[in-house]
């Protein structure tokens with residue numbers, strides 16, 4: 516039986532993937548911060564019995580320590596992990612800058628640091644699977660935002676959009692660095708942009724942006740059920756190269772600053788230092 520770990524698996528794209536792999540008979544570990552959503556998942560999968568194969572892990576992934584504990588929990592409970600998918604995200608595009616108790620800016624912590632800790636931390640467990648794959652779901656291929664090298668925690672001229680976009684660009688570099696950090700790993704690392712998908716994401720936006728986004732979603736967005744189809748194909752048949760990036764079904768060229776290896780390694784080393792004592 517294959518083991519699939521999905522952060523943000525209680526909602527949206529992550530939930531769509533979780534339901535798919537539960538129906539296929541996989542052991543699916545879903546990570547989210549809301550217990551009610553996680554506990555509702557096995558029933559939604561309509562698998563009989565999904566019990567025992569659906570594991571909900573309630574973790575606040577804004578915490579590096581909690582992400583580290585999650586690595587240990589998964590290592591202790593699973594001899595191998597076949598697929599690791601990162602979907603946990605909560606946009607804070609407006610409002611004041613918020614900092615986690617560990618001292619990290621919210622988007623940096625949730626959308627980037629948790630993926631750094633889990634991807635590198637679960638490497639051995641992934642390498643025990645026959646065809647391991649990591650999928651980092653974000654916005655590769657979108658030329659917006661940059662890494663604020665001198666101010667990664669966005670303390671100066673903060674805006675939620677600036678911090679969110681930086682976390683996306685950091686994830687592009689996280690993928691680019693992975694095979695360089697772990698030479699000869701059998702893990703295939705895929706950065707994936709699903710396009711516009713009608714998930715619950717706008718529910719957390721302030722009005723009137725929430726209403727506007729929902730209206731535009733109704734016209735423009737793909738349903739989560741449809742959007743996960745190409746993701747499932749990539750997860751089941753990972754591409755040959757150790758690192759690839761896709762925007763829906765289109766493979767992206769790994770040229771330009773988004774995937775620059777020097778920048779990727781620079782961010783890797785900076786991040787390792789930042790979280791060393793957390």
Ligand SMILES: NC(=O)c1ccc[n+]([C@@H]2O[C@H](COP(=O)([O-])OP(=O)(O)OC[C@H]3O[C@@H](n4cnc5c(N)ncnc54)[C@H](OP(=O)(O)O)[C@@H]3O)[C@@H](O)[C@H]2O)c1
Pocket residue numbers: 522523524525526527528529546547548549550552553574575576577601602603604605625652653654708709710711712713714715716
């Ligand atoms: N939807 C789109 O149009 C779109 C477009 C491009 C890229 N993406 C990317 O696709 C991924 C999935 O997006 P989505 O639209 O499916 O999101 P979503 O429906 O808003 O779901 C977000 C997930 O993240 C979890 N989460 C939020 N905060 C968390 C925390 N502190 N700790 C643990 N889990 C947490 C949520 O679970 P709880 O509520 O249980 O915490 C939920 O399962 C994201 O990385 C997003 O950036 C989405």
